[in-house]
Amino acid sequence: MSSxxxxxxxxxxxxxLSYLDLPPSSTLPSPPFQFLTQYLPLLPSSLLEPFEPIPPSDRTSIPTIKQRRLIHATASPRPRFLSSSEGRLRWPLLWERMGGDPFPPPSHGVEEEENWVQKGFMKDVPIETSQQVKKLGGFLRGLEEEREMEGVRERKRMERRLDNVGEEFDEESDEEEEPMPDGTNGVPERPEVAEDQEEVKRLFEKKLLELFLDGLDTIDYTPIDFNDPPEGDPIAIRDAEDRYFDDEEPCRTPGGVHVVGEPPSVPDSDPKKRLENGTGDYDY
Structure with a gap:
């Protein structure tokens, strides 16, 4: 929806308006997007829900939101959705066009689904039933792989629509898959798989970061855009610390050390007096 x-x-x-102590009214004093830009840092997430329909790509121009996304992206540990293993599930065509292997290792979700049976659901079962545990884990792993493959096919359809129409992703739009361009002998063209997959991952994750910061990814931006960072804004914290130390009164002693009980030493401001006894040789 347009803002x-x-x-x-x-x-x-x-x-x-009541929360912001602004004059009561039935309408906002300015257009919604302009109002959000001005008052976003002052409003809690519960009062920001009416602004959620504004597309993430439009919200990118709000400095506070762009900064929150950058803080989220550079957090440690790095958000998993910005990794190549998860990003390729949302952007499979982009991954392959950049030289990524169309049959990469299983994602985190597949591994977690299988490990959950052994380490969580049935971790205390007797040894004699371990074979059944493995079978159940393999069954759940297969289901998760099927779900991922179906999701990848759907994402490819949306990426092709984005190529052809230039529209943003729309889950409710026509789901019919566009015909793929044919290569030689009527076989659908496949991008060449790069030899250096680590370099592909690096470039792909860089592209994921750009898509995320620009509000073009398919993740849920609401918890990121409309909430303060859990650890606060590190830039604002550093600025506050710098202002604190800048406002401190500098120490007046030459070496910055003042012995308790003794008057602070005052440096001699007359250079002639310092040279009366020579250049500093000891007198014996």
């Missing part, structure tokens, strides 16, 4: 067509109910407007 210009966003409608906010009078009840929501009343709660927002």
């Amino acid at each position: 210009s067509r966003l409608l906010i109910t009078p009840e929501d407007v009343e709660r927002i």
Whole structure:
């Protein structure tokens, strides 16, 4: 939905204006996007829900949101959705076009599904039933692989629609798969797989970061855009620390050390007096 067509109910407007101590009204004092840009840092996430229909790509121009995304992307550990193993599930065509292997190792989700049976669901079973545990783990692994493959096929359809129409991803749009361009002998063309897969991963993850920061990825941006970073804004924290130390009164002693009980030493400001007894040789 375009931000210009966003409608906010009078009840929501009343709660927002009351929280900000602004004059009561049934409408916002400025267009929704402009209002969000101005007051986003002051509003809690519960009052930001009416602004969620604004597309993430539009919200990118709001400095606070762009900064929150950057903080989230550079957190340690790195968010898993920015890894190549998960990103290729959302952007499979992009991954293959950049030289990625179309049959890479299983994703984290597949491994976790199988490990959950052994380490979580049936971790205390007797040894004699371990074979059944392995079978159950393999069964769940197969189901997860099928779900991932179906998701990959759907994402490829959406990527092709994006190529052809230039529209943003729409889960409710036509799901018929576009015909693939034929290569020689009527075989669908496949991008060449690069030899250096580590370099492909590096470049692909860089592209994932760009898509994420620009609001073009298919993840849920709401928890990131409309909430303060859990650890706070590191840039703002450093700025506050710098201001604190800048405001401190500098120490007046020459070496910065003041012995308790003794008057602070005052440096001699007259250079002639310092040279009266020579250049500093000891007197015996």
